[in-house]
Structure formats: structure tokens, C-alpha cells
Amino acid sequence: MAETILKATDVVSGYGKLEILHGINVEVKEGELVTIIGPNGSGKSTFVKTIIGLVPCWSGNISIADPKENQNFNVTSLKPYQIVTSGIPLSYVPQVSNVFPTLTVEENLKIGGFVKRKDPSYNFKKKVEEIYDIFPRLKSRTGQSAALLSGGERQMLALGKALMSEPKILLLDEPSAALAPVLADVIFHEIQTLMKLGLSILLVEQRATRALQISDRAYVFVSGEVAHSDKAENILHNPKIGEMFLGKR
């Protein structure tokens, strides 16, 4: 039985006075790819932002476990930079503007690795090479500013930047947003590659069918609540959900 890495219990949060999430329970186990699907405005992105601390968590509990070192972190009330700098193995890739446009590709990766700059066992150059092995496209662009990357490359850089801090769990907020269908396929392919590295991934996606095809489990969010959760295959073949969210008839 794989261990639970991310566990969110009864999470309530929102913007200003507007409550968006009304008690969410989500769990991600080690080595799992979990997808969150749901209609627009159902609180998918808000949920991910609540985990990383961009949106304050009103009540409930979010904890992240590091199975290798047997540690358990409570991230409920931490600021984003505190989560990242206190050694919690969590990385978040936002939906848009997920790279620093005026910085070069290498500097972008550098920022991803800054968290570990006090760790003596961390070898920055080796890590960069690893990232370049995963995303060979980036290597030819090392000294170029990120603003000049194409859409697909930018997503790769964002993923690479997130991987620099050696996370155990990745939160991906619509990595295929604003990409052509072909490029989206490439990104999904890359996500599968990442899974082979032993990462756990929590994926929020609009392209539900495509995401469900590659994921292990899935949650369906409807207006701030978990309406359904099951294995991805079951959801993919569930006629009712298919009709409502996946455009099947």
C-alpha cells in the first residue's frame, strides 16, 4: 500500500468574503497521478492555490508527507514562499505566467533550485543537466530569455523549474491551457515521463478526456464540492459524467 503524500480534509476557502470551496477532501498517494476535473468556476484552480497558500485556507487541514524522511508537514496556514523554503517537497506550476519572461532559461531553472541552495548535497549543475535530459529542447535555449520561447517550450521550462527543487509532489494547474492540441499532447506525454521518475502529480485539467486517459484516479468538482471520485477509467466510462463534462452523448 502506497503512502499518502497529500491529504486535504474539509478545506474551506475563497476570495474576499466569497466562499468558493465548501469542504473538500482530496488525497494523493505516492506515485499516483490524480486529476481534478469539473466545469468552469467549480473551484479546481482555487483548490490548488489553497494548497500552495496563494488563497488563504479558512478552515480544514492540508498536510503533506515526505515518505522518505518520514516527516509530515502541515501547510494549512503557510505563505507560498514558506512552503517552498521550509523543505516541503511540493512544487506548483501555475496556469499562465509560469516562467519569468525577462530571465534566461538557465536563470529560470536557477530560481527553481534556489530553495536548495543551502543544501550541500545538492548539485545545481547536475540537476540542470538532468532537466535538460528530460526536456532536450531547453538545452539549445539556455541563454535565451524566456519571453522568446514558444508556448510548448514555456510549459516545459515551467515544469523543469518546478522539478529543480526535487519535489515529491507536483501541482499542475492546466498545463495544456492556451496550447494547440498537438502541443497539449506533447505536454501530456511529458507528464507521463515525469511519472516514471517516481513523482506524484495532482493535475487540474479542462481537457478532461485526455487527462483521464493518463491518470490513475480522478475527482469531479462541482460548485466547490467533490461530486464524485473514482478510478480514472471508471469516470471515463461513466455515462452520466461523460454526458455532463466530457461532451459525450
Next chain:
Amino acid sequence: MINEKLNQTVEDIIAKAEYNPKSQTVNYTLAIIMGGLIFLSFVLPLVFGGSTNLDYFTFTITFIAIFAGLSLSLNMEVGFLGLPNFGKIGFIAVGAYSYILFVNSGVNEILSFIFAGISAGVFGIILTLPSLRLKEDYFAIVTIVVGEIIRETVRNQHQLGGFEGFAVPLPIDRLYPSNTTFLQNILLNNNSISIILITLILIFLYFIYLNQKYSKIYAVPYSISEPFVTKGGIQEEVENGLINFTIFLGIIVIVLNFFGSFGGSPNGAIDLSILILLILLFFQRNYKFALLRKYDIHWDFLKTIIVFMLYIIFSYVLGFVFPVNSLSTTLSNWYNMLLAVGVLLISYKLIEDIVKSPFGRTMRAFRDDDTSAISVGKSLLGYRIKGLALSNMFAGFFGVLLAYQVGSITPDGYTPTTTFTLYIMIIVGGTANNIGAIFGAFLIQLLFQAASKMGDLQNVGGIFAGLRFDFVNFSLIVVGVVLILFLIFAPEGIFPEQKNQNERYLKLLKQLSLDTEGSKSYLVRILSFFMSIAGDNSFRHQNLRGLEFTENTDEKSSNYEEEMK
């Protein structure tokens, strides 16, 4: 069931829109705290001051009026047009300099005054050019630099007065013999028509500015106003035309009188008041302000007399409290005060009208989202040209008034600091709100004038004599702190922007809500719709009552009326 629910929501919308406390509120606490504190500082030097108190009084009011006008003009650009013009002082300078250059080259003073406004307006059109290409902050810097270039150029030019600048002769000094005293001019030299007219202006002011209930004509219960309402029709039009003609004649006569073209010694203060009155009358007739459309001038003769008496008493009190020989020197100050206040009133009415008109609505649309305004076919360039020309025309007029008040035009009187002061005024008073702009100018100028008075008193004597404290400087620190506190805690200012309500849309909604209950009211609905377009509001009310609606809705509509009061 659904019908009922819909009706309920429509009613909610109407209730919210008609009586929306948030959109209507004035930040009274802020206004009272600020105003109270500053007014105290205004009164202090008055109480402990020396013999120059009346000067202080007139000076303060003049400066308030001039700066209120300037901040109105700036508010039109920043608040309504969305262009942060940081070079306002440049336009003020253009107005003042073109006035004095015209006067020096022999042009009549009143013409020069008009030309000054026009040249400042034309200069505003030039400013449209960079505004089309630049974002807010860049535009701000370009304008501030334009202002500085004007100053530096004038400073280095012999032909433009150079470093020393020009002295500004006051028309009044030429018109009056130097031995006339203030009291003589106010009381002894005037004729009865002047007195009546000046009381009338006070009545107007009372109704327009103090008694807000009457300006909101729709809220006035008909039972009170009915005997005085003109019924309209051809007769009213003829009356209107006649009155307009009289007003024109009056203005021409008074302007000529005023600038000494008839010779003799006219009573400046009274003449000026008549001028203001007639101009106001003119605009009220032509722009169909609520007041004159519904009430005639002869409405309440009793009140006229009361205000007249008050005016006389006020003059006597002034005469007794302050020695006559000190007053003779303040004649031109008094004159300037009236001029400034008069021009301010006219400008306020005009700007308020511009802002409330479709033109103003388009300006605000450009401010909020220029792309979508362009997409519905409005010309950005055209609106910016018109807006900047209009607002800077006012800046030019008030620039001349400022030069009158200061007494001279020197390049170093036109530093960017003045622009910053104007910004502080509109931020404190409330951006995109004309009353707010005036109130902000009132507060800040009161503070400045009180501080400078206290600074003067240190040299003269009294309780401030021993104090080695730089009041003027300290007032600037206070203003800075107040500005930042306002920006952080009350960014909307004391008078927040009025949320405009589409009255016709509201009326339609109201009719819908009344009509959803039964189809029998269909005819009434169409009728009242057309009548509301035609502008007659009363028809609907009376006829709705005549056709016997359910008691429930009737109660509600009367509730709205009560709430509006």
C-alpha cells in the same frame, strides 16, 4: 410563481438603484473631522489677529474659489477623462501670460480674458498628441515636463517678461477713484435694481446649492409646487425667448459698464453680482435646469426681501466690526473675491452639465475602458481633443484670476508644486466628483491660508509672536500626511464618485414590475413608456392612480418617493 419571483427581483433592482446608500454616501465623518480641524485653524488667526483680518477673510475665499476652479478643471481631466495631466500649471501659465500679453498689446481686458481661456484650450489640444501614444505614467511625465519647458522658456525670454515677469493691473483700480471706501461702494453708491438683483442671486444660490431638495425636481411633492409650476406650451416658449433676450441685453450692458466703457463710477461689486446672476439665469433657461423650468422668479417675494435685509445687515456688521480706513485698501480684494466666486459658480454649473451630458458619459467610458468605447464607434482622438480643450479653457480663465489675485505674473510662480497641490485637493475631496473637487480645494486652501496667516502673525504680534515655528512649512507636512492617509484608507475621498443611474431604464423596470401581475395594464404600460420618453413623468403617476392599481404596488411606489426624500 416564476412571475412573482421575477417581479420580486425587478423590484429589488429598482429599490437598490433608487436608494443605494453606498452610491450616494458622502463620507460625512471624514468631511466633518477634516473640515472641523481646519476650520478651527482658520478661526484662530481671525480671533487673535491684528487689523488685517478682512484681507485674510477675502484672500482666503478668493484663493479657495480660484483653486476650486482649477481643481474642477483638473478633475475633469483626471477624474472624468482619465488623463493624469501633471502639467496643469503650464496651462495656468499659458492663460495668465496670454492675458497679459493681449492686454499689453492693447486688447480690451474682457476680450483678453476670453482669449486667455481660448489659448489655454488650444494648448490643451496640442497635448492630445502624446496622450494617444502613451500610458498614464508616461503621459504624466510628459505633461509635467511640458509645464517646466513653458516656465523655463518664459524665464529666458525678454519678450515674455523674462525673470521679472509682468505686473497685472486690476481693472478696478482704474475704474474707481482711490478715495472711495469699501462701505461707500457697497452701500451708498448702488441703485435699487442692483440690490434686488443681488438678493435674487442669493435666493438662487440658496435653492441650487443649499436646498438640494428643490434641485431634485422629481422628488418634490406636487402639492407644494403645483401653484407655481408653469404649464408649458407655446406661451412658455415665448416667455423663455423674451427672458433670454433680456438677459443678453443685461449682460452686454453690464459688461460694458463693468470695464468702464460707459465712463462714470459703476458699483463693481453689485454689477458683478448682476453679471453672475444673469449668466446663471441664462444657463438655467437654456439648459433647462430643474429650478427655473418649474418655478418662476417671482415665486416668493417675501423671501427676496428677507435675504435683502440680511445682506444689508451683513454689510453694516462688516462696516462696524472693521474700521473703515482699513477697508478702503481691501476694495480690490473684495472685487477679486466676487469675480472668483462668480466664475467658479458658472464653471461649476458648466462642468457639471458637461459631465452629466452624453458627452461626459462617453468621456467616462473612455476612462474606464477605451477599447470598448472605440468599439462602439466613438472617436478617442475627438473626445480627448474636446475634453482637454474644454478643461484647459477653464484652467486658463482661473489662471488669469490667480494672476489678478497674486498681482503679478512671474515664471517662478508656476512651479509643478502647484499642480501637486491640485492633485492633493482632488484626492482628498474625491476624484470624479465636482463637489468633491471644490470641497478638497476648500479644505486645503483653508489650511494653507490659515498657516500663512499664523506665520504673518508671528511678526506682527499677538499670541503667536514669540513662537519660532514655521507654520507654512508645517502645513505642507500635514497635507502630505493627509494625502497618504486618504490614499491608503479612503482612496475615494470625502465625496466618492456618484454612480450614475439610468433613469429611463429604471422607469422601464418599474413599469415592468408593476405590470407583470396582470395583462390588463398592457395599454398603460405602452402609454407610460412613451410618456416617459417624452419626458413627462407626472403622467404616469397620475394615470396609474387613475386606473386603480392594486393597493400593494401603490404603497410601494409611494415608499420609493419617501425614501428618495
Next chain:
Amino acid sequence: MTDAIDLDEELLYPEEVNIDQAIAEMRKRKELIYSLLIISVFILVSSYLLTVVDLYRQNYVAQVYFTLVKASQFILVSVGLTLSIRVKKFANFAHAELLTVGLYTVVAINDLNLNLFFNNLLSLLFFAFIMGGLIAILSELLVFGPLAKRKATPLSLMVASIGVGLIIRHVIQQFLPGGGVPVIMVLPLPSFWLSIGNFLLTVPLVGSFLASPFNDITTFGIFGSSKTLTVSNIGVISILSMVIMVLTLQFLFKKTYLGISMRATSDDEDLSEISGINTQSITYWTWFISGGITAFGGVLLFSSGAVVPFAGFSQLLIIFAVVILGGFDSFEGTLISGFIIAGIQTLTIMINGIIANNVPPGSPLSYTVFWNPSADWSNVGPFLMIIVVLIFRPRGIFGLVDPGSKL
């Protein structure tokens, strides 16, 4: 799960245009730098030749030196504004007041009658740096931070900065020694500084050149002309500190954690926060460096001449001219435009002087604007430059973002 997809690379990355764009941009940049180098060499050579020829009896070499000094000082006081604009995204009108803070730090320390250990040029500059930085942090802490938290628009931040400037200026006038009265700063040189100068003078050939930052005044002869070039230590120190500052900043931004984090924060604050950067402290650091450099440069800029509370404010628009010409948020731009603005200023003064001295009164030319020996056009040239630049190339020399309106 589906299998991996094999796709054509060409099909995958259709946006190759970007690379061409990047190359074109870089090439343009290179061309510009080369042409600037050529221009500066040309100016140096021609100024030397003109001085030798003795055109209009002007010392052109000295003018070039003055321009260099002035440019260095302008760059020192403007670079902080570029920095704060990059991170905070608004034009800080209170920036010039940081300069005044530096000046009055020196005045206050002078007033305390301390010994030479505290009251010498180097430590005074150091204290000015610290004080300028602290005041800048304070303004962020009390005003700009809270405003940014309330999602204030750039315009209201700008107006707030006017208020901050007002407060700093008049608090200085109210409470600091001197008040509104002009004061003269005293910048004594430490004794070891002078002895280094004396030692360096003994070096053969280049001795006086090496010793110029240490000695009050060094005079160089100009080969082929009877004129001399007089160099003051403050001038040389200004140039040197400008060079050192530029190199340090270059190192900071390219190599260090702090610098890269600063750039990241200026790019995208939320993303920096997610990436583990404490943007709050980075912002404070930015303000500290910005304010410090400005106060430091201010002391050098006003080292000769009286100091009033309005000293900084009088330089505000020149600082803006430099920053705008450079492109508002670009360091290379600020660097180059500092030289351009200083050059224009020198040129305006020089041409005015030449015309005033060579046009006889009464001739038609004498009625033009320039015939006025006492006229001061030094600011008009740079100001016109701002307007021209903003209208024809709004992004300045090296601007990253086109500041055009929404159209």
C-alpha cells in the same frame, strides 16, 4: 493509458519566428553599442582637435570632462529610480527627495562636530548611502507597501509618492539644521587618502593621473594647445564610483541570489513567491539599494554649491529625463542616456555661451531667444529630448515594454 506519440518536430514548434526576433534584437543592440562607441571616440577626437584649433575660444576637452562627471553623477542618482520602477512598476516622484536625504545626512553629521574618523568624505558617503536606503525602506513600509496591498493603481501610487516627497522635503526643512537657509556641505578628506595621493604622485609618467582622485585639484596640459584641463578629486571619484557601481550591479543581477531574485520579483511577484522567494524582503532590499545609491550620488552631485531642502526636487525632472530616455526600466539604457542628457546639457550651455559672446547686440540674431548671456537653457534641452523621445520612440533606447496606450 495511451502510448507516447511520435510527432514531427517541425509541426510541434511552429513559433520559430521567436528565435529570429531574438537574434534581430540582439543584433540591433550590438549595432547600437558599436555605434555609441564610435560616436564617443569621435567626440573625444574632435573635441581635442577643436581645442587645438581654438574654435570660438572654448576649451572643448574640459567640456567633455565636465560632461563625463555630470553624466556619472546623473547615472548615480537615476539608477535607483530605474531599479524601483522595475520592481514597483510606478514612477516614484519622491525619488529626488532621497537625494536630499543624502545631502542632509552629510549636513547633520557636519553639524555634530565629530572627529575626522566619522566626518570624512568616505564615511560621509557611507552614512548617506545607509540613510538614503533606510528612508527608502521606510517609505515602502509606511506608504507604498500598504497601498500596493490595497491594489492601488500606478496613478495613485504616483500621487502617493508626491505626498512622500512633500513630507520628506518639509520635514527636513522643519527639523534639520539649516532649515530653509542654504547650507554648504563640508567633505573633508581623510589623512590616509592624502598620503596615498602624495605617494602616487611619485610614480613616474602616470603619477598625476593616478593621484587625481586623491588630490584636490590636478592640472593636465593639453598637447598642442595652451589650455589646460583641471580635474577635481570629486569629479574623478564620481566617475570611478559610477563605474564601480555599474560593475557591482552587473555582478549582482547576473550572478547572485539577491540580484536574480530581484529580477524575478520585478517580472512576476506571485510566481516568485511560489518559487520560494520572500518577495517582501526582496522589495526592501531593492529600496535599500535604490535609495542608497541615490543618496550617495546626490552627495557627489551637490558637493560644490549650496544645499537647500529643494535641492533634490530641482533635479527630479533631469532624473526622469535620464530614466525615460533609457527606457524607464533598463539599466543599459539609463547608463547611455545619462551620457546623452549630460552631453545635451553641456552642449546647450556651450552654444548659448558661444552665441552670446559672438553675436553683436543689435543684429537680427540678437532678438532670438539665445541672445541672453544670463539665460539658463540647460534644462530645456533635456526636457525637449524627453518629449521627442516619448512621442517618437516611447520605449526609449533600451525599453523592454512598449508603453503605448491600449490602442
